[in-house]
Amino acid sequence: MTKKIGAGRRVLVTGGAGFLGSHLCEALLDDGCDVLCADNFYTGRKENIVRLFADPHFELLRHDVTFPLYVEVDEIYNLACPAAPTHYQYDPVQTTKTSVHGAINMLGLAKRCRAKILQASTSEVYGDPTVHPQREDYWGNVNPIGVRSCYDEGKRCAETLFFDYHRQHRLRIKVARIFNTYGPRMQENDGRVVSNFIVQCLRNEPVTVFGRGQQTRSFCYVSDIVHGLMKLMASDDTITGPVNLGNPGEVTIAELARMIVELTGSESPLEYRALPRDDPGRRKPDIGLAQAQLGWWPTVDLTAGLRDTIAYFRNSLDLTAVRTRAR
Numbered sequence: 001m002t003k004k005i006g007a008g009r010r011v012l013v014t015g016g017a018g019f020l021g022s023h024l025c026e027a028l029l030d031d032g033c034d035v036l037c038a039d040n041f042y043t044g045r046k047e048n049i050v051r052l053f054a055d056p057h058f059e060l061l062r063h064d065v066t067f068p069l070y071v072e073v074d075e076i077y078n079l080a081c082p083a084a085p086t087h088y089q090y091d092p093v094q095t096t097k098t099s100v101h102g103a104i105n106m107l108g109l110a111k112r113c114r115a116k117i118l119q120a121s122t123s124e125v126y127g128d129p130t131v132h133p134q135r136e137d138y139w140g141n142v143n144p145i146g147v148r149s150c151y152d153e154g155k156r157c158a159e160t161l162f163f164d165y166h167r168q169h170r171l172r173i174k175v176a177r178i179f180n181t182y183g184p185r186m187q188e189n190d191g192r193v194v195s196n197f198i199v200q201c202l203r204n205e206p207v208t209v210f211g212r213g214q215q216t217r218s219f220c221y222v223s224d225i226v227h228g229l230m231k232l233m234a235s236d237d238t239i240t241g242p243v244n245l246g247n248p249g250e251v252t253i254a255e256l257a258r259m260i261v262e263l264t265g266s267e268s269p270l271e272y273r274a275l276p277r278d279d280p281g282r283r284k285p286d287i288g289l290a291q292a293q294l295g296w297w298p299t300v301d302l303t304a305g306l307r308d309t310i311a312y313f314r315n316s317l318d319l320t321a322v323r324t325r326a327r
């Protein structure tokens with residue numbers, strides 16, 4: 001048997017039962033790592049990781065990262081944090097605590113274990129950007145007191161803590177600024193645009209476009225992001241980031257709605273609703289740094305990725321319907 005590159009590495013994934021985290025746990029196991037998933041199930045689900053329970057190299061710990069954690073690991077991927085606006089705005093104080101106290105605890109753990117630590121930061125640190133596309137040297141345009149601030153400012157403070165632990169304690173850090181990601185295991189009711197539009201189309205309900213749908217986003221398929229995170233973790237210690245990970249293909253929300261209507265073969269009409277407060281107008285990553293430093297770029301185009309995601313939701317909505325009928 002060929003020895004896998006990751007053999008023997010003990011890796012902690014916080015938020016490992018979530019959408020991105022569960023795909024990352026799988027990829028790390030495939031790479032030969034011992035994976036410890038720590039999650040408080042705030043937005044994560046056991047269903048996301050249930051197929052990993054049989055693997056002796058996988059362990060699940062119910063744990064809230066706002067509390068200290070004493071384990072022995074070599075690498076930490078810090079993903080714990082609700083990511084969908086409806087979820088992170090539900091209990092905004094807890095969202096800030098998760099980002100800030102969570103970062104302090106995981107950095108303290110990394111310091112004690114001399115582990116390498118990666119932070120799942122976000123394009124939200126750029127706020128409603130005045131520079132387009134967004135490069136890592138842009139400092140952003142964030143409202144510090146708005147409804148999105150618990151998430152944006154929490155993530156910005158976490159980045160600060162990462163760089164201060166790096167400067168002050170010589171910690172090996174990696175900061176990834178992840179742009180909008182989609183794929184199987186998004187939740188049907190998380191309010192994010194891709195999941196909302198697909199579920200609405202599959203149910204032939206109106207597709208809720210906020211504002212005039214002229215705001216843009218750049219959507220990256222989940223396997224590409226997971227690959228990018230692992231490449232960043234494996235990179236030379238001199239590479240700290242922040243580094244953008246995302247797909248530069250930019251679409252308006254109205255275009256996305258029309259694509260999903262077509263790909264699902266739905267009869268759903270578009271229905272225009274009020275634009276949420278502080279909703280960023282344009283978003284597109286400049287991924288030049290990731291290309292140059294990591295040799296990474298996304299490979300799954302939007303149509304292919306949406307097809308897979310639609311297939312996932314068709315299946316999971318069918319199952320939900322079966323379960324509801326059985327009750």
Ligand code: NAD
Binds near residue numbers: 014016019043179
């Ligand atoms: P998600 O909500 O599916 O996953 C977050 C996970 O963190 C969940 O399993 C949740 O239960 C867990 N969690 C939340 N608070 C916790 C706490 N206090 N202690 C322990 N676990 C906790 O979201 P996701 O889309 O998988 O996002 C994962 C990470 O990636 C987040 O940090 C998010 O900010 C970042 N990110 C995601 C995107 C995206 O488009 N999905 C974009 C940018 C950044």
Ligand code: UDP
Binds near residue numbers: 067105108110112113
């Ligand atoms: N911490 C942790 N696990 C560890 C080591 C530390 O959760 O293995 C937490 C601990 O709660 C501490 C925080 O990380 O408050 C920051 O640790 P650090 O050593 O940087 O600071 P200090 O302990 O001096 O506050």
Ligand code: UDP
Binds near residue numbers: 191279
């Ligand atoms: N959006 C929309 N209809 C929906 C959900 C979201 O038009 O049902 C819009 C939202 O206003 C935003 C974009 O789609 O402009 C992306 O929203 P999402 O919540 O997925 O991510 P984020 O705003 O954090 O990028």
